[in-house]
Amino acid sequence: MAFLQKLLTTPSPSGYCQDIMKLVAEETAKLGYPMEITPKGNGIVTLPGSREGEGTVGLTAHVDTLGAMVRSIKPDGKLRFTPIGGYAMQTVEGEYCLIxxxxxxxxxxTVLSTKPSVHVYSDARDWKREEANMEIRIDETVGTKEDALALGIGVGDFISWDPRTRLLDNGWIKSRHLDDKASVAALFxxxxxxxxxxxxxxxPVKMIFSTYEEVGHGSSFIPGDIMEMIAVDMGAIGDDLSATERDVSICAKDSTGPYDYAMTTKLIELARREGLPHAVDIYPHYGSDASAALRGGSNIRAALVGPGVHASHGMERTHADAVVNTAALLLAYIME
Incomplete structure (x- = not known):
């Protein structure tokens, strides 16, 4: 949980992951494992197996998160931004951020709509929350575009959201970016x-920490010796889904199609054997790093598990039990 807090409070929107990968490398070094960095910035930690010649198991979780980039600087010095990842604009309205x-x-x-006050704009409540109607107010003395430029701010600069992380004594964890830093913590x-x-x-196991999952190609390339791959990513909650924030979620199918029958069945059997609270669900609006690997041409079997996370891509919440039990299920699988 202490390492999860470090992960959550380290900014890492997709494409801006150098700081969090340094943190991940330092933590793997403390555990005595070397980490290889791929050309596009993913980290791979190889764990030797007691049996060789049966193929390598890949476990992947992503360190990258939602965020934004500066799209343009307005004449009054406020910033128009372009999203990184798929989220609804109303989920970031009023949020503090770093440029x-x-x-x-x-x-x-601070992220605001372009009509931020009901005392000024008669249609402030109904103003559509979409990219063109949102902006960032910089907490500096800025009144013109030139003022913002003088600060060194420019088009293409990254923007990270304040995660507002809280790890409560009763086990509840609420923060932005539990997708997917809760799963990274489970791997650690x-x-x-x-x-x-x-x-x-x-x-043998290869743990892959990917840096571009939120934009669709995190683990699109994986080492050729991997035969089975488990994407470890947050479990969706809501509608007709049965998972809760205290469960390990096992996904049987997402928007890219069904996951491997034998692997998914084995994960369900192991969760039952170990007495781990879990749920099997279908995610209709979801894709994973395993999906990216399959689309990238990898000849693998794939599955998807992770801790249940409420309000994904918004103000997320999970429970320590789900994170710990996700680690326990993964260990049960790789020790077989």
């Missing part, structure tokens, strides 16, 4: 257990 300049400076700002929990207990997985 990351290309020369390393950071400025605070599994690695920590293996190191502490002096165990090896049955087959």
């Amino acid at each position: 990351h300049t290309r020369d390393g400076r950071k400025y605070e700002g 929990g599994a690695m920590e257990w293996l190191k502490r207990e002096g165990k090896r997985p049955a087959r």
Whole structure:
């Protein structure tokens, strides 16, 4: 949970993951595992298996999050932004943010609609929350475009949302970006257990920490020795889905189609055997890093599991039980 808090409070919108990958590398080094960085910035940690020649299992979770970039600077110095990832604009209205300049400076700002006050605009409540009607107010003395430029702010600068992270004593965790940093923490929990207990997985395991999942191509390339891949990503909650925030969610099918029958069945059997609260669900508006790997041409079997997360791509919430039990299910799978 302490490492999860570090992950959540490290800005990492897709394409701006250098700081969080440094954090991930430092943590893997503490556990005694080397990490390889791929050309596009993904991290791969290889865990030797006790049995060789049966193919490698890949576990992938993504460190990248939703965010934005500066699209243009308006004449009054406010910023028009373009989204990174798929979210509804009303979920970021009123949010605090950081603008990351290309020369390393950071400025605070606030996301607002272009009609932010009911005392001024008669249609403020009905004003459509869409990209063209949203802007960022910079918390500096800025009244013109030139003022913003003088701060070093420019088109293409990254913008990260304040995660508003809270880890409560009763186990509840609420924060932006639990998709998918809760799953990253679960993978580190599994690695920590293996190191502490002096165990090896049955087959070699490659853990992939991807940096472009929110824009669709996080693990589109994976090492050729991987035969089975489990995407570890947040479980959706709501509508006719049965998972809760305390469950491990096992996805049988998402928008890209059904996941591997044998792998999904095995995960369900292991969750039952280990007594882990879980749910099997269908995600109609969802894709994963396993989907990206399959679309990228990987000849693999694939499955999808993760902790249940409420209000995904908004103000998210999960429970420590779901994170810990996701790690437990993954360990049960790779130790078989």
